Amino acid sequence: MxxxxxxxxxxxxxxxxxxxxxxxxxxxxxxxxxxxxxxxxxxxxxxxxxxxxxxxxxxxxxxxxxxxxxxxxxxxxxxxxxxxxxxxxxxxxxxxxxxxxxxxxxxxxxxxxxxxxxxxxxxxxxxxxxxxxxxxxxxxxxxxxxxxxxxxxxxxxxxxxxxxxxxxxxxxxxxxxxxxxxxxxxxxxxxxxxxxxxxxxxxxxxxxxVAANSSTSKNINQVLYYVPKKNKIELCLHLLRNTIKGSILIFRRTKFGVDKLEQTLIKNGYKVESIHGDKSQHLRQEALNKFKNGYVNILIATDVAARGIDINELDAVINFDLPNVPETYVHRIGRTARAGKSGTSYSFCSADEKAYVQAIQQLIQLQLDVINEHPYPLDPKAKPEIHKSKKTGSKHKKGRKSEGSKKKKKRWY
CATH class of the missing domain: 3.40.50.300 (P-loop containing nucleotide triphosphate hydrolases)
Incomplete structure (x- = not known):
């Protein structure tokens, strides 16, 4: 037609x-x-x-x-x-x-x-x-x-x-x-x-x-790396040096995460821009234009900031943080391999994100290719990290009783 x-x-x-x-x-x-x-x-x-x-x-x-x-x-x-x-x-x-x-x-x-x-x-x-x-x-x-x-x-x-x-x-x-x-x-x-x-x-x-919600392009090579949360940045740098080339869109879950990764990559000599909700419209548009026109080849974004952005000629998508909503994964990787071209999505999964991988695989009806050969493997027995507060809190113990109150007292009832 x-x-x-x-x-x-x-x-x-x-x-x-x-x-x-x-x-x-x-x-x-x-x-x-x-x-x-x-x-x-x-x-x-x-x-x-x-x-x-x-x-x-x-x-x-x-x-x-x-x-x-x-x-x-x-x-x-x-x-x-x-x-x-x-x-x-x-x-x-x-x-x-x-x-x-x-x-x-x-x-x-x-x-x-x-x-x-x-x-x-x-x-x-x-x-x-x-x-x-x-x-x-x-x-x-x-x-x-x-x-x-x-x-x-x-x-x-x-x-x-x-x-x-x-x-x-x-x-x-x-x-x-x-x-x-x-x-x-x-x-x-x-x-x-x-x-x-x-x-x-x-x-x-x-x-x-038009197509099931789970549809992911046949031209996207989807790979998965199991990696401890603390080593994700090192793995990202390792892949950028050795494996991933061209124009790259990296997704992080939070604005803070976007900023942190951007600073690290810039320190390591990469040309990077970022977009998230705290940036003014002018700065977001400027970052996008620099990426589209090839002045920088890496763009880091949160999901909301990147939703609906039309970027052609994208070689790779990196899911630095896996999304907790499986449809979001489909959106993210759908930015690459458009108009008949091929592309690759790289997903980093820490111990506490394993459930997300299952949900994603169920939705797309596809097993992601796991890459085990990398310098920062995740111990298969690793438990999700529990973040403990560093604050020591009150120096007084909770529910402390005075010596007097500890002595058995006669009740009136």
Whole structure:
């Protein structure tokens, strides 16, 4: 099937062709016709399946066919709500690419950056708004944004949005839009809380599922190293010196862990950047650009900061800390081996992460290849480390009794 078969108009087809896309992906093939018909949709698809275009192209097509006369001023007709700034910025870039040969205007608003320039653009009028929930509600409260004309509402990465605690914001945003709108809900997985949300706000939606949640690319070589927690950094340096080359994305569970590993790698002469939630939007974008443009070849990130980031030509993913949610593993390693290329994922497992490995293997229905030949093997009998507090606490023993109270006393009862 080609994009022409999806009944898209010439300006959009031209922009898609110039962006280098010949044929739609499976999620685009299934979703675009349903959206053009005006139905509500729930789409379950992993990152990297081309889902942004699955909603961007039909939205542009519908708006192109019903454009207002310029003198009326542009109203927000399509609203895309996204959980993270990076994802919002990326969706905006995609919309701009696909709408090159139309007069449709798109903008993106998100927190963590100055509100004034965003207000200026909104005041000039836009057709399509991409936003993170917090900033969107801020601007609505200030009467800068009017959602009375929204025809299509897209909730992207709904599972992450709910994990991040945005459920009330999402419901509020939905209520602020018109009743007659079409809602498109995209989620990598459809856990119970996403199902509940869908039942509350969607009207007899069509369900589209692209590949099982557990699907991992056949082109990814997945290897596992059992290693004591205290030796993970040494193992990482050992592999970077001897085994892993090219552009590398390293995942750590915490912001503190990201910073610590970044400092160690820089001290050892590696070119590294990092992204996590405590960094300003400007710094995160800068780090991402340096990585994408090859100024640095290692990017260290937390899961939330990296969700939805589109990085092509990634040679390896290192799971420095294993995720406790097995679906997160699928997301992480799905960053490599895209578009038919191959890649490798390296996972470091300490004694207290063994249960995570079992859950991951169960989900992906695959046994990970264990590499035993390395300088820091984990003793098979090693027990999970229990972190004891170094604080000595009070010098007085708990429950100490005075000599007097220790003597047997007659009770009155």
């Amino acid at each position: 080609s994009f022409k078969d999806l009944q898209l108009n010439k300006p959009i087809l031209r922009a898609v062709a110039e962006a280098g896309y010949d044929n739609p992906t499976l999620v685009q093939e299934k979703t675009i016709p349903v959206v053009l018909e005006g139905n509500d949709v729930i789409v379950s698809a992993q990152t990297g399946t081309g889902k942004t275009a699955a909603f961007a192209l039909p939205i542009l097509q519908k708006l192109f066919d019903n454009q207002d006369a310029p003198k009326k001023g542009k109203k927000i007709k399509a609203l895309i709500v996204s959980p993270t700034r990076e994802l919002a910025v990326q969706i905006n870039e995609n919309f701009k690419t696909y709408s090159t040969y139309t007069n449709l205007r798109t903008t993106v608003v998100f927190g963590g950056t100055s509100i004034e320039p965003q207000i200026d653009v909104l005041n000039k009028g836009v057709d399509i708004l991409i936003a993170t929930p917090g900033r969107l509600l801020d601007l609505h409260k200030q009467d800068i944004i009017n959602l009375d004309y929204v025809e299509t509402l897209v909730l992207d990465e709904a599972d992450l949005m709910l994990d991040m605690g945005f459920i009330d914001d999402v419901k509020k945003i939905e209520r602020l839009c018109t009743r007659e709108k079409q809602i498109l809900l995209f989620s990598a997985t459809i856990p119970f809380k996403v199902e509940q949300l869908a039942n509350t706000i969607l009207t007899s939606p069509e369900r589209i599922e």
